[in-house]
Amino acid sequence: MSDTDLEAPEPIAEVEAAEPSHDEDNRLTRDFVDTVVEHVEQDENEEARALVRPLHPADIADLFELAPADARAPLASALAELLDGDVLAEMNDWVRDEVLQALSARQVAALATELDTDDAVAIIEDMDIEDQREVLRALDPDDRAAIEEALSYPEESAGRLMQRDLIAVPEHWTVGDVLDYLRRNEDLTTDFWEIYVTDHTHHPVGTCKLSWVLRTPRSIAIADVMQREQTLIPVDMDQEEVALRFQKYALISAAVVDAAGRLVGMITVDDVVHIIQQEAGEDILAMSGAGDGDINEPLPRTIRSRMIWLLINLGTAILAASVIGAFSGAIEKLVALSALMTIVSGMGGNAATQTMAVTVRALATNQLTSSNTWRMIGREWWISVANGIGLGALMTLGCQLYYHDLGLSAILFAAMIINSINAGLAGVLIPLGLEKLKVDPAVTSTVFVTTMTDCMGFFALLGLATAFNVS
Amino acid sequence: MSDTDLEAPEPIAEVEAAEPSHDEDNRLTRDFVDTVVEHVEQDENEEARALVRPLHPADIADLFELAPADARAPLASALAELLDGDVLAEMNDWVRDEVLQALSARQVAALATELDTDDAVAIIEDMDIEDQREVLRALDPDDRAAIEEALSYPEESAGRLMQRDLIAVPEHWTVGDVLDYLRRNEDLTTDFWEIYVTDHTHHPVGTCKLSWVLRTPRSIAIADVMQREQTLIPVDMDQEEVALRFQKYALISAAVVDAAGRLVGMITVDDVVHIIQQEAGEDILAMSGAGDGDINEPLPRTIRSRMIWLLINLGTAILAASVIGAFSGAIEKLVALSALMTIVSGMGGNAATQTMAVTVRALATNQLTSSNTWRMIGREWWISVANGIGLGALMTLGCQLYYHDLGLSAILFAAMIINSINAGLAGVLIPLGLEKLKVDPAVTSTVFVTTMTDCMGFFALLGLATAFNVS
Structure with a gap:
């Protein structure tokens, strides 16, 4: 028996045991929230950041939601360096408003730049028109154009939901061409699960799961691997309808097309999951006349x-x-x-x-x-x-x-x-x-x-x- | 201007226009359902099959749900060859029961064999104990063992939800090793979006998105590309909790681990989407005392x-x-x-x-x-x-x-x-x-x-x- 075999195995309980910051239902504990807020109140910002730094962006967003309303602005100042776009994207609309008030337009623009179009739009669409303009002015021209175009689509439509960064390849390419293209272009998105194949007029003709690309020899044409039947989402489709399509056809991502049928964006399932939750929960609130039922609403x-x-x-x-x-x-x-x-x-x-x-x-x-x-x-x-x-x-x-x-x-x-x-x-x-x-x-x-x-x-x-x- | 440029473009309306079988909300039309049912009633099975063959499995499942209760058994016999596992997995539990009654245990076993473990379990778990046994006997030993193990986990737990077919690779492999492994082993699943990296005790140590595998040169070690922070799902976690994790952390797939922390399966987001919808909708039905609220319940x-x-x-x-x-x-x-x-x-x-x-x-x-x-x-x-x-x-x-x-x-x-x-x-x-x-x-x-x-x-x-x- 070798030495390595005698080493103690990693403590297996770790997998399931709640971290000290989380309770057994994976929610931040009251103690943890209170401790962070107290550190900030006592100007011990470094201690607060040390506690928050290991958290997932979704948990940092939760922290702001769970903190008392009057503690949120000081918390935002103290934790500014940890407040990235992912955190804001996960945050409740009302709480985010409070947090954004504590930041400058330039800071918000810097956050918006690092986000996918859909998340940037989600943040910007809820701002006042004036704040919107200020943030848009601070963005670089490409990002601004992308976000302005998204804002031109109706609220709660596929156009607002989609991201414009996607991988589209011509139908005459081989799998090898696709692999080389992906490896050589470092500025391409990494946030994709399927590749869209388009014809020379930029109409999508097929979709290819990444697992198929990986399993296929380089010499095979991508057109021979792709799936020709695809669910195309018109850019003006209502988000509830989009969610029903994703659910019905078990989609991971879907191409979004404009009125002329050209590929203009992509919606991924992680954005749709929120909508399904929200739309299904809305019915109960609507039937009981509780409005949005948002516990963070003023x-x-x-x-x-x-x-x-x-x-x-x-x-x-x-x-x-x-x-x-x-x-x-x-x-x-x-x-x-x-x-x-x-x-x-x-x-x-x-x-x-x-x-x-x-x-x-x-x-x-x-x-x-x-x-x-x-x-x-x-x-x-x-x-x-x-x-x-x-x-x-x-x-x-x-x-x-x-x-x-x-x-x-x-x-x-x-x-x-x-x-x-x-x-x-x-x-x-x-x-x-x-x-x-x-x-x-x-x-x-x-x-x-x-x-x-x-x-x-x-x-x-x-x-x-x-x-x-x-x- | 070349000849090809002069060719009429594809009719763009096609993208949005409903097919004759679907209304504008992508539901099967009443006319379509009635026509199929009438063909079957008049023993024109070939005509019925011709109409149904182009449909997506989810739509075939809908067809059975929308058809009158007394038409479902004849419909099942007429369309037997189109009734694959995907169709059954999409079908309402009560309607599926009616359809399965019309099939032999051997036919059901044949259907179960082609499914992922999670879908097979979903079908088998709703059957009577006797029917269950008969179907399990008809399965080949590997499938039977997999399904019996899944059935040993509590209802509505991660163990029932997970599929056992996944891609797990050792941490010392390079990206090239992974690509070769995937290309050479044809019997591996194609239904995966992330690769799990495990140590020699089969504990997951990291997750790697397929897009990263594709973007990385062959010589790089997989351990240098993978993400070490991962959300591990204990096999006995309740499905509602699983759904909340997927939603909170925007997961596409997640590794399922047993009590000793070993990788035993994988849950993908498409299975979770159903649960989110169902759990969010359940509250309204529960609060109004409408039970399951299933319109197909006897x-x-x-x-x-x-x-x-x-x-x-x-x-x-x-x-x-x-x-x-x-x-x-x-x-x-x-x-x-x-x-x-x-x-x-x-x-x-x-x-x-x-x-x-x-x-x-x-x-x-x-x-x-x-x-x-x-x-x-x-x-x-x-x-x-x-x-x-x-x-x-x-x-x-x-x-x-x-x-x-x-x-x-x-x-x-x-x-x-x-x-x-x-x-x-x-x-x-x-x-x-x-x-x-x-x-x-x-x-x-x-x-x-x-x-x-x-x-x-x-x-x-x-x-x-x-x-x-x-x-």
Whole structure:
């Protein structure tokens, strides 16, 4: 047995054990954040930098997000040398704004220069027009042109998302030509996973995975290795649509083409991953009226956006309450109705929320199309009938045992079934209708659906009580 | 000008125009789905296959999902030769079950053989134990061992997600050695984007992007090109955590290591993209109690899972209604309370839903940690105070104008503020508390939060009315 074999192996626990800066879920610990902030407060900037230097850019960005708002500017000054473009690109928009305020336009421009176009655009697009101009002026002409062109595309479009640095080679080259080209041109990007093959008019004709380039002898033509079927992204495509294509076809990167079909850029999956996360998470925030739901958004802005939603809901709540007002005679005669009506409307609201969430997600993920719309409506119909009968029977039994009033129990049963069906149909038809009208169903469905279930819940129970004179 | 220059350019519209089989959102059209199904119904299988053959595997999977349930088995028989592993891997679990029923275990095994371990596992893990055994028996021993090992890891863990085919090279190799190895070994996978460098104990010591391999002269040692900092994924890590790592560090692939730190597999970003989408979308379905929210789930199963949620909610609705019952004297005296109480409880519910959605998302994306918990609670406190005062004042003004009853207006104002603060605190504290107790806040928060806002809404208004004897 040789000496080397006797050496102690590296401690294997290292792989899994959280570093002192991170908790078991890979988040920065509170102690770590506090320690860094305290060092900066006590002007011990070198100590702070020593702690932060080993962190990944994404973790440095997290540090700024987790630090108290008033500590961010001093932190930015103290850690300025560690604040590179990668850190800024990972940072929450609002927090980045605060950090950029602490830096000069020239510093920001220097940061923007080292970034891919897409990341530079992400940083610059959120700035005020004036700050934007100042940063653009400080950039060198090539970078400025690239960023200005990207900014000319609509927000949240492929044009904003793409990077312009990519590897495109003519179709008549061999694998050897490609290898030599890559080795000899040191200023080419290293951030690519596929090579695009173009014809003489700069139209993409095929895509070649790097693994294929590596596995193929030098003499073979690149056109014989490339994949001719490719997903081309029009430069004005919405980013949500881009994300769905990446997901559906399991893409790593995709060529972006202009209106004339010429290759103008490339989108890589790491940029799309953020969008998928964001778009999928947006639905829940939109449905609950929480705006962007960004916990770093300035408080007055958050209050305003939530208040607007609550005001709309106040209107619908008053509408529903006016239904009760119209039947106050029935409640005066039988006050038990005032308790029972909240159960009928509440259960309708819960059932409708289930249906609505399923419909909104199915629409957002392109699973619900005109081919299966009727099947979906049919499903929700049967679910709501089953729920209405099941829960209605249970409620009715309870009502009869408690109030010993057959008339009341009978109208409660009927009202539960009516509102369950109303809830199921509203939950599926309203999002579908809004989608047809090109309105985002996630944002608007909730208001309409809960109005329907509240009004119908009150109307069904109180209306039946009045019609059959239950008292 | 040469002849070739005069040739008409390719029609550029092609890039963007939807193929006849797809609508403008890249979904299969209803006409296309109907036509294929009709061909199969009329035993014109060759025509059906001709239509389907040009489709991408992901689109063939969609075709099965969009076809009516009773058409899927005949469709599977007719299109059997087009049903490869890629198609099955893309297919919804429930639809795949139906399709697999139509195939023999041997056919399924043949499909599983051509897949990466992760895709094969995804297909096999959903089958009955008996069917699983039959398929495993039909596999060749190597594949069987690989899949059985993967199945031995917990569900939704990195071990299930990883593929075992990867490129690992010793650290003493040069770039030239790597190129020769890749070119000479034809049975190596082509599905890789990075190369892992390992020491003699098979511990990963670095990762090398393919673009670096391509850009580097043959004589350079791979250890000089590789990146030593790497994100290693423990084989038992939960897939949600894996997805968060990929997103945070913008990974394309990552090495998976066993408890001893040895390289055992690789996860690529295309597998993670599905998980990100799914986990982010799950929250909205969980919060609304819609179970998996899978529109292809068998109806009885869906009814059962939704009914259970509604039953829990029925309990809480009865609890809230019992608060009303306790104060029926107040309502008898002043029936207007029965309308107003629904507004107080409803507005509390809406405000709480906003806060809850923001909290649940912030927890799910690791943005809310112990460092900023108090800041978050403080934010929601101020938001709820502002909303309570703003909306309360508006309601009170309306109430006064309508009912001309100062006492009633005053208690309404107080009740609105009380329930708004109750809603804000419940919306943030309940998810935080559940997270601390290791309970998924998305699944359970809604029940507790709406119970709090309903009960408190009724109690605040009716209790104040009773206490101050408003009538």
